[in-house]
Amino acid sequence: MSAQIQQLALVDCNNFYVSCERVFRPDLKDVPVVVLSNNDGCVVSRSNESKALGIKMGQPWFECKALAEEHGILALSSNYALYADMSNRVMAILSSFSPRHEVYSIDECFVDLTGTPHLKETSYQMRERVIAWTGIPVCVGIGPTKTLAKLANHIAKKHPRSKGVFNYNDLTSTQQDNLLSRIAVDEVWGVGRKLTVRLAEHGIDTVQDLRVAHLPTLRAAFGVVMEKTQRELQGIACIDLEDVTPAKKQIVASRSFGQAVYNVDVLKDAMSTFVANACAKLRAQESHASVIQVFLRTNRFRHDQPQYMPSLSVPLPQPTNDSLVVNRWADYLVGRMFKPDYAYKKAGIMLSEITPITHLQSDWLEPSQAPSANLMSAVDALNKRFGRGFVKISTQGAFNQWKMRQESKSPNYTTDWASLPLVA
Amino acid sequence: MPISSNLLNHPRQVLSAPLYLDVCAWKVPAGFPSPAADHTQERVDLNKELIRNKDATYLFRVKGDSMTGAGIYEGDTLVVDRSVTPKHNHIVLALLNNEFTVKRLYRRGGIVKLVAENNIYPARLIKEEDDFVVWGVVTFNLHKLC
Numbered sequence: 001m002s003a004q005i006q007q008l009a010l011v012d013c014n015n016f017y018v019s020c021e022r023v024f025r026p027d028l029k030d031v032p033v034v035v036l037s038n039n040d041g042c043v044v045s046r047s048n049e050s051k052a053l054g055i056k057m058g059q060p061w062f063e064c065k066a067l068a069e070e071h072g073i074l075a076l077s078s079n080y081a082l083y084a085d086m087s088n089r090v091m092a093i094l095s096s097f098s099p100r101h102e103v104y105s106i107d108e109c110f111v112d113l114t115g116t117p118h119l120k121e122t123s124y125q126m127r128e129r130v131i132a133w134t135g136i137p138v139c140v141g142i143g144p145t146k147t148l149a150k151l152a153n154h155i156a157k158k159h160p161r162s163k164g165v166f167n168y169n170d171l172t173s174t175q176q177d178n179l180l181s182r183i184a185v186d187e188v189w190g191v192g193r194k195l196t197v198r199l200a201e202h203g204i205d206t207v208q209d210l211r212v213a214h215l216p217t218l219r220a221a222f223g224v225v226m227e228k229t230q231r232e233l234q235g236i237a238c239i240d241l242e243d244v245t246p247a248k249k250q251i252v253a254s255r256s257f258g259q260a261v262y263n264v265d266v267l268k269d270a271m272s273t274f275v276a277n278a279c280a281k282l283r284a285q286e287s288h289a290s291v292i293q294v295f296l297r298t299n300r301f302r303h304d305q306p307q308y309m310p311s312l313s314v315p316l317p318q319p320t321n322d323s324l325v326v327n328r329w330a331d332y333l334v335g336r337m338f339k340p341d342y343a344y345k346k347a348g349i350m351l352s353e354i355t356p357i358t359h360l361q362s363d364w365l366e367p368s369q370a371p372s373a374n375l376m377s378a379v380d381a382l383n384k385r386f387g388r389g390f391v392k393i394s395t396q397g398a399f400n401q402w403k404m405r406q407e408s409k410s411p412n413y414t415t416d417w418a419s420l421p422l423v424a
Numbered sequence: 425m426p427i428s429s430n431l432l433n434h435p436r437q438v439l440s441a442p443l444y445l446d447v448c449a450w451k452v453p454a455g456f457p458s459p460a461a462d463h464t465q466e467r468v469d470l471n472k473e474l475i476r477n478k479d480a481t482y483l484f485r486v487k488g489d490s491m492t493g494a495g496i497y498e499g500d501t502l503v504v505d506r507s508v509t510p511k512h513n514h515i516v517l518a519l520l521n522n523e524f525t526v527k528r529l530y531r532r533g534g535i536v537k538l539v540a541e542n543n544i545y546p547a548r549l550i551k552e553e554d555d556f557v558v559w560g561v562v563t564f565n566l567h568k569l570c
Contacts, residue, residue, distance in 0.1 A: 026522040026559075089479045133480035133506050135559075414482060420501065423517060423524040424488040 005169055006237055007113040007142055009123060010149040011094055011130070013087075014137045014157065016107035017045035020086045021076055023135040024413045024421045032073040036061050039256050040077055040407055077406035085414045089134050097126050102241050110146060110241055123165045143168040146239045147232035150189040151207065155179070180208035180233070190229055198222070207233065251289070253278035254348020260299065264338045267296065267347055271330050272396035274349045276389075279323040282351060283380060288319040290353035292326060294333040299345035310337040319355060322376055326351070327393050474564050480507035482560065484517060484524070491515070491526055493541030500567045502526060504560035515562040520548070521555050526562060 013019060017035040022028045032049035036042065043050075043059045053071050055064055061075060068075065087106045095101050100112035116122050123140050130138045141153025148168050156166035171179065185207055186196040202221060204210050210218075211233040219227045228238040253274035261267055271294065282289060293313035298305060312333045320326060330349055379391045389396075411419035475481045486500040494515060496502070504517045512531040517524060518538060527538035527548070536550040550556045 026519050026524065029522055092479045133477070135506070420483050420485040421524065422487045423484045423502065423526045424486075424490065 004114060005235075006144045007116065007119055007167075007169060008144065008146060008149045008237075008241070009111045009113050009126070009140050009142045010104075010146070010153045011109050011111060011126065011138050011140050012153050012157070013090060013107035013130075014139060015045055015047055016087075016136070017078060017083055018047045018050075019136045020083050021079070021410055022047075023086070024082075025410070028074065032071055033076065034061075034064075034073060035076050035078050037078060039258055040075070041256070043075075044078065075408065077409040079410045079412065081412045081415045082410065086134060086136060090130055090136055090138070093130050093133055094126065097122065100241055110149065112241055113142065120165075120167070123167065124163075127164050138164070140165045141168070142166070144235045145232040145237045146241075147189045147229060148235065151180075151183070151187060151233075154183075154187050177208060180211055181206050183207045185210050188229060188233070190225070195222070195226075249352070249354055251278045251281050251351045251354065252348060253281075254295075254346060254350075256346045257344070260343035260345055262340070262343060264335065264340075267338060267344060268331055268334050269396060270347055271334050271349065272327055272393045273389075274347070275327045275330050276323050276393055276396060278349055278351050279321055279326055279376075280380060280383070282321040282354065283376060287354045287356050288321040289316070289326075289351035290319045290355070291315050291351070292329055292333075293350040293352065294330050294337070295348055295350075296334070296337055296344055297346040298342050302343070305343055306341075308339060308342045312337055315353075319353070321357070322373075323379070323393055324375075474503055474566075476563065477505055477507045480560075481505050481563075484526070486526065486565075490540040490542050490545045491528075493543075494528065494565075495567065496526065496541070496565050497567060500565050502562050503564040503566070505563045506560040508561035508563065510558040510561050517559045517562060519555070519557045519559050520550075524559065529558065 018033050021033065021035065028047075030049065031047070032053055032055075033047040034043045034050050034055060035045040037044045040061060043055055043057065043061060043064065046055050046057065050073055053067060053073065055067070055073070064073065067073065083106060090107075091103050091109055094109045094111055098111045098113055098116070102110040104110055111126070113119055113122060119142075123142060127138055127140050130136060139153055139156040141149050141151065141156045142165075143149040143152045152166045152168040155168075156162045156164055159166070168176070183206060184196075185191055185199055185204055186193070188207055188210065191199070191210075198221075199205075199210065202213070202217070204213055210230060213230065215227065215230065218230060231238050255270070255274070257270065261270070291313055293311060295309070295311035297309050298307050300307060300309075314329060314333065316325075316329070326349075334347075382391045383389065411421075413419060413421050471478075482504045484502045484504055486496055486498055486502060488498060496515075502517065508514075510516050510529055512529060514529050515526065516529045516538075517526050518529070519525075520538065525538065527540055530537035530539050530547065536556070537547045538550065539547040
């Protein structure tokens with residue numbers, strides 16, 4: 001019995017954040033639009049018109065201002081409440097096509113279509129249903145491995161003739177060779193800018209070069225990860241579909257401030273919010289952390305200002321996910337690290353040594369944390385019901401100056417009763 | 425058999441193994457069982473009734489008075505389903521030249537019109553040069569009474 005070739009689809013939303021905004025702003029159709037990162041710093045999503053004008057992904061917005069004025073590029077602050085809701089809709093629709101799927105990011109999902117009857121029709125149907133039900137355009141790339149599915153998706157996006165769907169498995173082996181010889185190696189999943197340069201030194205410029213590269217040499221120079229990539233390009237699946245997102249090993253909550261912060265109380269206020277967010281995530285995945293690390297940062301781009309980037313970690317006496325316990329530690333650590341006269345630009349907390357709650361090892365020196373677990377579930381339930389931040393830690397929310405700068409955020413069209421879109 | 429007095433005054437061996445006592449783990453009903461117990465059903469859920477396809481359903485708030493004849497007033501909330509195929513006579517949320525509008529869809533004999541439900545607004549004939557698309561079909565209108 002021969003093994004069936006895997007028909008693994010990667011569905012990727014086109015210009016996702018911009019597309020979400022356009023669903024509720026039809027007047028933005030054909031207008032060059034970009035969505036900016038936190039604090040309106042960098043470009044994180046571009047409409048095709050903005051791409052054509054030469055705006056780069058990740059480019060700082062202040063660099064684009066002249067171009068933006070000349071061509072009327074519209075910049076929007078990121079509206080993560082909207083993007084998350086639209087993403088949930090897209091993922092729910094895609095998951096109905098196969099029980100085996102993996103949500104890979106906010107705008108990408110692997111769907112295993114192996115054994116699906118009428119594969120071609122189904123892949124087009126998948127694309128059309130997402131567009132019909134959500135208004136978000138997507139492309140579908142199908143291949144025998146995750147790496148080739150990702151590459152197929154790139155082809156579906158780049159070539160209008162594919163009509164948004166491309167199946168690598170439909171190619172003959174000669175067609176595969178020809179196609180991969182025409183694609184630069186930096187399009188391969190996991191091959192970044194630095195690796196591209198190093199691969200070029202070994203004469204590997206195209207995907208095909210990498211696919212047929214001498215394995216022992218490749219392994220010696222680039223290690224087993226690259227070997228896996230090569231095997232994936234040859235059609236041998238090495239990266240499995242993860243049906244359940246693995247629980248995070250580290251949780252980071254940090255943010256750049258809207259303006260420089262000089263005051264320790266403002267830093268502590270911001271830190272409390274990071275603590276609350278990080279601990280809520282920890283509780284949502286039913287785990288607790290044993291180590292916390294707190295850091296402060298000045299603005300490293302301001303060479304004219306003195307720089308100070310301290311960081312302190314502490315192992316906790318007992319693993320916890322209690323916001324109040326973590327907050328006491330974070331508060332203490334911020335106090336220890338703080339030095340006056342620095343312009344702080346960023347702060348954050350990282351929780352690590354994360355283990356499931358069931359692994360609690362009791363300690364006869366430290367009292368168990370059990371009584372507060374009920375308090376925390378009550379906090380989570382209230383925040384879920386009445387909106388994030390409804391119940392806060394008392395050190396949270398007295399100061400506003402560290403908050404995100406979001407000068408042109410769209411309303412929460414789908415998640416806030418008072419912000420529904422209007423129709424006449 | 426009565427315990428003899430000399431046995432009571434002498435040490436006795438005690439079993440070292442723990443003795444487990446059964447504790448009743450189930451509820452013991454007191455009084456009469458509820459006659460409704462076999463007939464319980466989940467309470468009516470408005471989300472279920474009003475939202476047929478949750479991944480394709482969006483809410484819009486009404487502005488203006490062009491649809492009062494259909495019982496749609498300013499401030500009402502429309503339930504809009506993008507997965508319903510628009511048909512003649514449906515009330516639709518349409519995009520006409522990149523603007524949202526809610527109207528009754530007329531589609532007969534090759535003629536497409538958006539019809540207001542208020543005499544002061546004339547029907548709008550869709551012409552070749554119009555950029556027209558039905559965004560979704562209105563399935564319910566939520567009208568607050570108090």
